[in-house]
Amino acid sequence: MIPSILPTYSRAPLSFVKGEGSWLIEADGSRYLDLGAGIAVNVLGHANPALVDALTHQAQTLWHVSNLYNIPQQQALADRLVEATFADTVFFTNSGTEACELAVKMARKYWYEKGQPERTEIITFDGSFHGRSSAGIAAAGSEKMVKGFGPLLPGFVHLPFGDHDALRAATTQTTAAILIEPVQGEGGIRVVPDQCLKGLRDLCDTHGILLIFDEVQCGMGRTGKLFAHEWAGVTPDIMMVAKGIGGGFPLGAVLATEAAASGMVAGTHGSTYGGNPLACAVGCAVMDIVATDAFLDGVNRRAGLLRQKLEGLVASHPQVFESVRGAGLMLGLKCRALNSDVVKAGYAAHVLTVPAADNVVRLLPPLNITEDEIAEAIARLDKAASALDQANT
Numbered sequence: 001m002i003p004s005i006l007p008t009y010s011r012a013p014l015s016f017v018k019g020e021g022s023w024l025i026e027a028d029g030s031r032y033l034d035l036g037a038g039i040a041v042n043v044l045g046h047a048n049p050a051l052v053d054a055l056t057h058q059a060q061t062l063w064h065v066s067n068l069y070n071i072p073q074q075q076a077l078a079d080r081l082v083e084a085t086f087a088d089t090v091f092f093t094n095s096g097t098e099a100c101e102l103a104v105k106m107a108r109k110y111w112y113e114k115g116q117p118e119r120t121e122i123i124t125f126d127g128s129f130h131g132r133s134s135a136g137i138a139a140a141g142s143e144k145m146v147k148g149f150g151p152l153l154p155g156f157v158h159l160p161f162g163d164h165d166a167l168r169a170a171t172t173q174t175t176a177a178i179l180i181e182p183v184q185g186e187g188g189i190r191v192v193p194d195q196c197l198k199g200l201r202d203l204c205d206t207h208g209i210l211l212i213f214d215e216v217q218c219g220m221g222r223t224g225k226l227f228a229h230e231w232a233g234v235t236p237d238i239m240m241v242a243k244g245i246g247g248g249f250p251l252g253a254v255l256a257t258e259a260a261a262s263g264m265v266a267g268t269h270g271s272t273y274g275g276n277p278l279a280c281a282v283g284c285a286v287m288d289i290v291a292t293d294a295f296l297d298g299v300n301r302r303a304g305l306l307r308q309k310l311e312g313l314v315a316s317h318p319q320v321f322e323s324v325r326g327a328g329l330m331l332g333l334k335c336r337a338l339n340s341d342v343v344k345a346g347y348a349a350h351v352l353t354v355p356a357a358d359n360v361v362r363l364l365p366p367l368n369i370t371e372d373e374i375a376e377a378i379a380r381l382d383k384a385a386s387a388l389d390q391a392n393t
């Protein structure tokens with residue numbers, strides 16, 4: 001018999017009733033150190049007092065009004081994002097998938113309005129993840145995601161990750177945009193080198209193509225800059241944001257330059273819930289904390305410490321781990337053991353991690369994880385790896 005919850009997830013036998021900072025707590029009181037943070041969502045940990053205040057204050061005032069009216073919290077958050085980034089304008093969504101939908105529509109509308117409606121193709125890369133809508137799965141194109149769900153939304157060209165010749169060959173008079181995650185998340189924490197992001201920007205400028213960055217996972221302070229592309233010193237024309245921006249409340253956004261967004265006039269797009277007062281009040285509170293030099297300096301310091309300790313962990317368990325990769329607090333342990341076994345051994349040691357493709361275990365802790373908690377995380381990961389070492393001898 002089918003379970004009452006559609007069984008699209010194979011869930012771990014864990015169930016949390018409470019969160020406190022970097023910790024998740026079960027009904028019997030057992031505590032787990034959370035290095036997954038709801039998959040890069042809880043950037044300020046669980047039940048952060050500033051976010052709880054922002055949400056409860058807004059909840060007592062006004063939950064929802066339609067986008068038929070002005071929403072001051074939405075205006076405030078849009079102004080903050082425009083001020084802090086390359087963008088001139090923002091549309092709010094409830095998720096990363098919805099941000100992907102708009103990014104695709106915006107890129108195509110841009111060329112349509114320019115009188116080149118044949119430019120509809122969007123170039124994407126193997127191992128990418130852009131959400132689970134029809135456009136999202138067509139964009140990523142992996143067999144695992146698309147099989148059985150055809151006919152797929154046409155107009156996506158999939159290229160091998162890092163193949164510069166293939167990229168040049170695929171860039172034609174029908175190319176509308178290039179869509180890329182500056183750091184692949186689901187694909188196994190694969191960092192696109194700064195040089196390559198610069199090269200992509202140059203290629204797009206040469207051909208007038210739009211550059212879309214998907215920073216749903218790597219954005220909002222995760223890599224130690226507010227957005228990951230800032231490390232490379234280039235900017236996109238369109239950017240997708242979600243996950244961390246709501247700190248755990250559903251919120252996403254598409255940021256764009258005035259030129260890229262020029263086709264999106266009244267009536268071309270909309271959302272009932274997108275940019276509602278509750279989500280945007282929390283988003284503003286997240287920005288107040290995360291979009292400051294002091295906070296991002298702290299992320300870089302903690303990231304350096306965690307990475308250094310992870311290198312030590314890998315060196316002590318060569319049967320289990322191969323290497324550390326990633327940027328900031330978006331780190332991956334490339335495994336020799338099965339990554340799912342490493343995640344499971346973590347459960348037994350009460351530390352939560354997230355598997356990714358390419359046999360990688362992801363570490364995406366709250367960005368305000370403490371140094372003591374980093375030490376505790378390493379102790380627990382070491383315990384998990386020792387259990388696997390033992391199982392293999």
Ligand SMILES: *Cc1c(COP(=O)(O)O)cnc(C)c1O
Pocket residue numbers: 094095096097098100129130131132181185186214215216217218242243
């Ligand atoms: C999670 C994710 C998405 C999809 O976001 P949802 O909020 O799950 O719809 C899109 N792109 C990237 C890079 C992601 O990590």
